[in-house]
Amino acid sequence: MIIEINEPCDLVIFGAKGDLAKRKLLPALYKLEKSKKIHENTRIIGAGRANWSIQEYRKIVENEIKTFLNEEIEDYIWKKLSTRLYFCNIDVFEKLHFLRLKKILQQKKNIMIYYCAVPPNTLNAIFKGLGDSNLNSLPARIVLEKPLGVCLKTSQKINNQISKYFLESQIFRIDHYLGKESILNLLALRFANSFVFNNWNNQTIDHIQITVSEEVGIEGRWNYFDGMGQMRDMVQNHLLQILTIITMDQPNSITSENIRHKKLNILRALNPININNINIKTVRGQYSSGVIKGNKVPAYLEEHGANKNSQTETFVAVEANINNKKWCGVPFYLRTGKRLACKYSEIVIVFKKIPINLFQNSNLKLLENKLIIRLEPNANIKLNFFNKIPGLDQEYKLDNSQLEYNCFHKKSIDAYERLLLESMRGIQSLFVCRDEVEEAWKWIDPIINAWKQKDSSILQLYMSGTWGPEDSNLLLSRNNHVWHKYN
Numbered sequence: 001m002i003i004e005i006n007e008p009c010d011l012v013i014f015g016a017k018g019d020l021a022k023r024k025l026l027p028a029l030y031k032l033e034k035s036k037k038i039h040e041n042t043r044i045i046g047a048g049r050a051n052w053s054i055q056e057y058r059k060i061v062e063n064e065i066k067t068f069l070n071e072e073i074e075d076y077i078w079k080k081l082s083t084r085l086y087f088c089n090i091d092v093f094e095k096l097h098f099l100r101l102k103k104i105l106q107q108k109k110n111i112m113i114y115y116c117a118v119p120p121n122t123l124n125a126i127f128k129g130l131g132d133s134n135l136n137s138l139p140a141r142i143v144l145e146k147p148l149g150v151c152l153k154t155s156q157k158i159n160n161q162i163s164k165y166f167l168e169s170q171i172f173r174i175d176h177y178l179g180k181e182s183i184l185n186l187l188a189l190r191f192a193n194s195f196v197f198n199n200w201n202n203q204t205i206d207h208i209q210i211t212v213s214e215e216v217g218i219e220g221r222w223n224y225f226d227g228m229g230q231m232r233d234m235v236q237n238h239l240l241q242i243l244t245i246i247t248m249d250q251p252n253s254i255t256s257e258n259i260r261h262k263k264l265n266i267l268r269a270l271n272p273i274n275i276n277n278i279n280i281k282t283v284r285g286q287y288s289s290g291v292i293k294g295n296k297v298p299a300y301l302e303e304h305g306a307n308k309n310s311q312t313e314t315f316v317a318v319e320a321n322i323n324n325k326k327w328c329g330v331p332f333y334l335r336t337g338k339r340l341a342c343k344y345s346e347i348v349i350v351f352k353k354i355p356i357n358l359f360q361n362s363n364l365k366l367l368e369n370k371l372i373i374r375l376e377p378n379a380n381i382k383l384n385f386f387n388k389i390p391g392l393d394q395e396y397k398l399d400n401s402q403l404e405y406n407c408f409h410k411k412s413i414d415a416y417e418r419l420l421l422e423s424m425r426g427i428q429s430l431f432v433c434r435d436e437v438e439e440a441w442k443w444i445d446p447i448i449n450a451w452k453q454k455d456s457s458i459l460q461l462y463m464s465g466t467w468g469p470e471d472s473n474l475l476l477s478r479n480n481h482v483w484h485k486y487n
């Protein structure tokens, strides 16, 4: 096995006691330890208001990893990880507490990585605390979680605050979808295959569908989610990132600068959606009670902490259009919702029909070819195409066959595992830059504002366990399209 040669780091996790740290970050660090990707001298320093000793923290982490890791914990790997763990008692609103952190960090000359797994209202105190204690200079890095703000203005505020203390090259903004294997493979699919590369435009592609369907509801996160809604929680980041990766021009190289530049061009070319076209370009819904996989589930308005008048959307479908030479005329249908029939995410590329059908009299109606890219679960790629059924019949008999590539899940890597490693390597390509976040908000804000206006389409209820409101079908049927059926 190749041993990773990244430099020794001090990874400080602000919010070490929180949900994200225990569910995602610590299990991911265990897996990195297992695959020998962490430098011998790297340390992991939990930070938070708890008054834990190092021994207490190590015990707590052991229990959390046992709870949230999806495999048996191996003793020798845990022991190795455990010796890296330290804890720093710090309230980020207490300026002097940063000196405690400084004392720990000064024991080594490691590269500092500050992971902000904390509520948004604590972010500025962290930036300032680190800056005022001189813990921010290069090569220090800082990792920010989504969401970054709730609109362009609030996002700019956070970006302005952090830019007083950190350079853009030090800031790693997470969108965990960018760490998923099947999303990374989109670059290989598009730019390593000539038959794909040469057919990726409005001459050959009729339309593209992107579905991210979730089975979960809001899982006790009412306070967070009700102020957000599915548009901010999922479309502003994950779905727009998928859209940009699937449509960007070929970058000059696979460096963060080049990739980000090409993605930005797409975000800037998105046609605006506002009060003038909101009713034909968007559908929003909220789940009512229903049954998922045989279990009864409550309505959004019956969730714990619910405000009975909430108009927050848990489902969104949008027709996006890109105003450039390559994509003009191609509708991109994005759809995502909570409490839908099942969890899966998929991109469906629907190719244009052949203008003249030689097989009018055949047994099968010639449909469009589709390239179906299943991102999750069990990522795979399928291409459907027509073949002659062998035989002596006078007329052609056709078969609708499928080519299938199926090997992503042989070695499943969690997105956080990859992104933590990339932050240790100091490579930014899988992280989102300031301009991308802000351009995405520029497109999203007018949609959310239009929804608030009187003449805008109303929020539609959909039964949990279905595929969302009926109007989501109407969005496509207006253009003679239909959602590709889940199978």
Ligand SMILES: NC(=O)C1=CN([C@@H]2O[C@H](COP(=O)(O)OP(=O)(O)OC[C@H]3O[C@@H](n4cnc5c(N)ncnc54)[C@H](OP(=O)(O)O)[C@@H]3O)[C@@H](O)[C@H]2O)C=CC1
Residues within 6 Å of the ligand: 014, 015, 016, 017, 018, 019, 020, 021, 023, 047, 048, 049, 050, 090, 091, 092, 093, 116, 117, 118, 119, 120, 122, 145, 146, 147
């Ligand atoms: N949970 C998840 O799956 C995801 C979360 N995120 C984002 O990650 C961030 C963290 O989320 P989550 O883990 O769920 O939140 P939690 O509320 O579970 O944890 C927040 C942590 O912040 C710490 N904290 C709060 N105030 C202070 C303070 N003054 N000083 C020091 N530490 C403080 C708390 O530590 P203590 O009480 O010990 O001080 C706590 O451990 C949020 O921005 C969220 O939106 C993003 C994607 C997924």
Ligand SMILES: O=C1O[C@H](COP(=O)(O)O)[C@@H](O)[C@H](O)[C@H]1O
Residues within 6 Å of the ligand: 214, 216, 233, 234
């Ligand atoms: O960022 C978020 O993503 C999850 C969905 O992530 P996935 O990797 O399970 O597809 C979503 O449930 C959550 O609301 C959102 O904040």
